[in-house]
Amino acid sequence: MKQQYRALYNELCQFIAPERLIHDELRTLAYGTDASFYRLIPQLVVRVDNEAEVSRVLQLTRQHQLPVTFRAAGTSLSGQAVTDSVLIQLSSNWRGYQIHDHGHRVSLQPGIIGGKANLLLAPFQRKIGPDPASINACMIGGIAANNASGMCCGTAQNSYNTVESMKVIMADGTLLNTADPESRQAFTQTHGELLQRLQQLGEETRANTELASLIRHKYRLKNTTGYSLNSLVDYSDPFDILLHLMIGSEGTLGFISEVTYKTVVEHPIKAAALIFYPDMEAACRAVVAMKPTPVAAVELIDRAGLRAVEDKAGMPALLKTLGSDATALLVDVRASERSELEQKLAEVNQALHGIPTLSPVEFTEDADTYALYWKIRKGLFPAVGAVRNTGTTVIIEDVAFPIEQLSEGVLELQRVFQKYDYQEALLFGHALEGNLHFVFTQGFDDPKEVERYQHLMDEVAQLVAVKYKGSLKAEHGTGRNMAPFVELEWGKDAYNLMWALKAAFDPENLLNPDVILTRNPNLHLENLKPLPPAHQLVDKCIECGFCESSCPSRNLSLTPRQRIVVQREIKRLEASGEDIRRLKILSDDYAYQGVDTCAGCGLCEMQCPVGINTGDLTRSLRHERSQAYTGTAAWLGSHFEGVANTSRIMLNVADGIHAVVGSKAMSAMTSTARKLSGNRVQQWTPSMPKAAPKMATVLQQQPPRLQGDKVVYLPSCATRIMGAARNQGEDRSTPEVAMSLLNKAGFSVLFPEALGAQCCGMPFQSKGQFETANAKAEELNQALLKATDNGRYPVFCDTSPCLMRMRDTLDSRLRLYEQVEFIHDFVLPRLTIQQKTERIALHVTCSTTKMGLASKMIALANACAKEVVIPPDITCCGFAGDKGFTHPELNASALKDLPSAVVGCEQGYSNSRTCEIGLSEHSGIPYQSIIYLVDRLSEGKR
DSSP states (O other), X not given: OOHHHHHHHHHHTTTSOGGGEEOSHHHHHHHTXXXXXXXXXXXXXXXXXXXXXXXXXXXXXXXXXXXEEEXXXXXXXXXXXXXXXXXXXXXXXXXXXXXXXXXXXXXXXXXXXXXXXXXXXXXXXXXXXXXXXXXXXXXXXXXHHTTOOBSSOTTTTSXXXXXXXXXXXXXXXXXXXXXXXXXXXXXXXXXXXHHHHHHHHHHHHHHOHHHHHHHHHHTTSOOOSSSOTHHHHHOOSHXXXXXXXXXXXXXXXXXXXXXXXXXXXXXXXXEEEEEEESSHHHHHHHHHHXXXXXXXXXXXXXXXXXXXXXXXXXXXXXXXXXXTTOEEEEEXXXXXXXXXXXXXXXXXXXXXXXXXXXXXXOXXXXXXXXXXXXXXXXXXXXXXXXXXXXXXXXXXXXXXXOGXXXXXXXXXXXXXXXXXXXXXXXXXXXXGGTEEEEEEEEOOSSHHHHHHHHHHHHHHHIIIIIISOOBSOSSSOOTTTSGGGHHHHHOHHHHHHHHHHXXXXXXXXXXXXXXXXXXXXXXXXXXXXXXOOOOXXXXXXXXXXXXXXXXXXXXXXXXXXHHHHHHHHHHHHHHHOXXXXXXXXXXXXXXXXXXXXXXXXXXXXXXXXXXXXXXXXXXXXXXXXXXXXXXXXXXXXXXXXXXXXXXXXHHHHHHHHHHHHHHHHHHHHHHHHHHHTTSOSOOOOTTOEEEOOOHHXXXXXXXXXXXXXXXXXXXXXXXXXXXXXXXSSOOOOHHHHHHHHHHHTTEEEEOOTTGGGOOOSHHHHHTTOHHHHHHHHHHHHHHHHHHTTTTTSOEEESOHHHHHHHHHHSOTTSOEEEHXXXXXXXXXXXXXXXXXXXXXXXXXXXXXXXXXXXXXXXXXXXXXXXXXXXXXXXXXXXXXXXXXXXOHHHHHHHTTTHHHHTTTOSEEEEXXXXXXXXXXXXXXXXXXXXXXXXXXXXXXXX
């Protein structure tokens, strides 16, 4: 850290905890990366918790004359959120919200993910207006600061047109609440000069007929190039001008600490058609024809885009038969009532009448087909990312043409790509607004490639901004990539006006300098991000950050994107040999930040547009470093039953000591032992279970029925070893309860031979001991084939992660059922639920989600409870097998918000014994397998 930043750091330490002031080489690299193709490494990352901290940080950075950049989710595509100075990053504390007027308005803090905001509004059949494709990853702060729009919101429902009020912290640290008269009055006293300047600039702009006309023309289109100059012609009150200037300001005018939106209707009835036209001209004629009709979205896909997805599973066979000029339109129509939908569809069909198509126009309301159409559209960006050459990046830019010139503009744009040999480039976008995205791959490791890119962007800028008077940035924000072209698009007068606005808000140019406005004509060609190969498992990563919201370690160490970023740098340094010191630092620190604190849950794969499971990378790295222990793992695998019995003894010893000394003394003793051992002793908690009884004891108490449909029951090694926790209120182990339930439902239960030695291999796989993991899986495979008569009988497993691994590794003849699925499909119909319990908490494990069983788990819980609470911000619990014992901070971080989410619940349920330990420890309520709930409330049908 440079000297001037060290002085700032020392002052920040007076009111911000050191763990939130990040300056080590690994995390500044990781946290400084966004979704763009630029790289700047911050000197200092400051994780702020509240408005007071932001205000003080801005005061100090101004005092030290150090630039600052704000970061929410970092999904920005144009370099808005990177810096080589101070990066202000939102902590997890910025997720407050307030719903007003039955959902017609909503106040949101900047750390709320857009998709979560819509979930909050769903009960009111409302949503926020902006609907960017990244809505399940991007945060409200970025949505507002970039004026993000999307597929359905157009310009009428973007942030600019739906914002009602805002809390904003100015460059000098002053907080303004535009909805509060007292705050406005105080601001007038302290910042009267700024308000007068805004009023003056507004009056001058409106009086300049030519400039005002240009501004109105530009905002007929989607336009995020430069500042929101439309605020100067749309409003005369300086507070209104200030409010709307903040929208799309990309952190260059102030910090948005809260935004209040007027919400829009979320129509429950939806229909869509995928319409194929013989060429671009016909498709664009259809777009113009539909402009005045009540369509929700019209998405254009060129032939290259269709070709990119035609081989994907579920795609219509017609795609492969289309001609080279074919173009598709995805048309979406939505309504609140059936009659309204029919009327709207009639209007759309009438508008399309007479325009030739390659197949009949057919709208569908079928949910699967509707989802398939949108899957085609949303799969275009990742389709390019998945097939690009390693070392290249995926660039997505978005422009807007006047809709009446859309066809000509698109054809010329395609010719420009062909001219510079971007053969893989494809076009798609929000055609109703003339807004098109173009996607292509680009390498930056060769000066000739950089030069080719420069020529492309120069020609695109001339074509879009000059020839067609369109927008160079329609919805992704100006960023660093288009900052050198702002004057070209807007002209000298408008450009000077933007600089005047910047000077009024930020006279020292410390807020995100070079973003939106720059004096550097080559800015877009500098600080280009390298993407060297790291590992074949993750080389397709485009660093978009979609994975981060689901990662349990996101608030503790690194996210999947950040793990890949650091691995790429490590591999680059290894290959170049240029900085041995830095390589050693990154490698050493990555052991904890990247490997030890990765839960390996794989939820990132479900959010990743190119399907990367970063947990696989982690397991591969664990495999590399665990080679010295291969023999030990093999011994443990071959003596598994004895190891399990030893574990039972240790659990009983610990429970006996706990009974004598109590929880407080036990925690102190084990904590001291853990510290003295260098964290080698595992963490003990009051939720630590007693030993489970041996299966022989279980079967004495719950003997299997001799008659009935046969099922093979595989209690996992976790449930065979770990019983109920002390003071849990239920002393039976999971296998005891499972046997009670299966007997009650009339099943005749069988078991695999040598049950005590059986294991799916999950504990070994998670530690990178793949050989032993596979050996145990093969042992289990043979035992289950024999027990099931080669798949004749179903297999019931009581632990979700184990069942998922079994499905991945065992013989396809085996019919393998996770406990939730088996109970939901086969057990529940044979039972009578006597009386529903009141309010329960439910944790859907990551393996349940990945197997597509979440809906069945929720349905099962709803069958047994009057109210089911599913904490909205909890994904993987972070216990991760034994991580809750070895790295309890991961479990604690992942479940930080759990206690407040389960208030009013007396009991929680899940379907993984180890997860239940961590959930019990950090929620304040006991968690058990959902088997307990069903067994407690049910009787067998007679």
